[in-house]
Amino acid sequence: MAKISSPTETERCIESLIAVFQKYAGKDGNNCTLSKMEFRNFMNTELAAFTKNQDPGVLDRMMKKLDINSDGQLDFQEFLNLIGGLAVACHDSFLKAAHASKRI
Amino acid sequence: MAKISSPTETERCIESLIAVFQKYAGKDGNNCTLSKMEFRNFMNTELAAFTKNQDPGVLDRMMKKLDINSDGQLDFQEFLNLIGGLAVACHDSFLKAAHASKRI
Numbered sequence: 486m487a488k489i490s491s492p493t494e495t496e497r498c499i500e501s502l503i504a505v506f507q508k509y510a511g512k513d514g515n516n517c518t519l520s521k522m523e524f525r526n527f528m529n530t531e532l533a534a535f536t537k538n539q540d541p542g543v544l545d546r547m548m549k550k551l552d553i554n555s556d557g558q559l560d561f562q563e564f565l566n567l568i569g570g571l572a573v574a575c576h577d578s579f580l581k582a583a584h585a586s587k588r589i
Numbered sequence: 590m591a592k593i594s595s596p597t598e599t600e601r602c603i604e605s606l607i608a609v610f611q612k613y614a615g616k617d618g619n620n621c622t623l624s625k626m627e628f629r630n631f632m633n634t635e636l637a638a639f640t641k642n643q644d645p646g647v648l649d650r651m652m653k654k655l656d657i658n659s660d661g662q663l664d665f666q667e668f669l670n671l672i673g674g675l676a677v678a679c680h681d682s683f684l685k686a687a688h689a690s691k692r693i
Contacts, residue, residue: 495635498605499676503683505598517684531599561680562673569669572603576665579607580621 505531506564518558524548535571609635610668622662628652639675 492500509527510519519527525544528536536544551563559567596604613631614623623631629648632640640648655667663671 493635493637494605494609495631495672496638498602498609499672499679501598501602502676503680505602506680527599531597533597534600562677565673565676568599568603569666569673572606572669573666575603576607576610 502565502568503561506561515558518556518560519564520558521545521548524559532571606669606672607665610665619662622660622664623668624662625649625652628663636675 505527506519507516509523509531510516512523512526514520528544528547547567548559551559551567553563553566554560609631610623611620613627613635614620616627616630618624632648632651651671652663655663655671657667657670658664
């Protein structure tokens with residue numbers, strides 16, 4: 486019998502990204518996209534550490550910037566651009582911190 | 590005392606992407622990029638379900654396509670483009686399967 490192995494960290498991560506998107510995209514209207522309200526809900530729940538001290542207009546400006554095809558909704562690719570941008574920003578700050586700690 | 594909450598699914602996912610990249614990028618040479626060997630190692634370990642029935646040249650062609658600045662290495666943004674591409678492909682096939690099951 487073939488061995489069914491548990492998912493790798495990367496596979497789990499891909500599954501999570503899809504599950505999180507579907508969870509928030511499924512709340513109103515088109516369940517393949519995030520409306521402005523669903524995006525706000527996602528950001529304030531999943532990335533509250535990022536949003537809590539921000540100006541209330543920041544989320545609307547972010548949504549506008551992420552909405553490449555300007556249809557007023559974020560599709561999965563547009564959502565992934567946000568996650569990618571945040572991941573790159575975190576990665577850069579880790580590298581800077583690691584570099585700084587080596588110099589002490 | 591401030592409450593320290595556990596990370597959300599999205600935060601865990603961003604952490605995982607960084608940790609996986611750093612794990613494989615740190616094996617030889619520049620530890621901020623994946624060399625061809627590190628990329629093969631990553632793909633054959635983390636995404637073995639994807640690579641196992643592929644032509645051996647596929648990974649080299651993928652690496653070439655992902656390496657936007659053609660420096661022979663994948664940086665974190667180039668790596669995220671791969672993860673994003675795979676996530677979009679999985680998401681699309683889930684939507685198709687969901688659509689097909691509704692029609693039965």
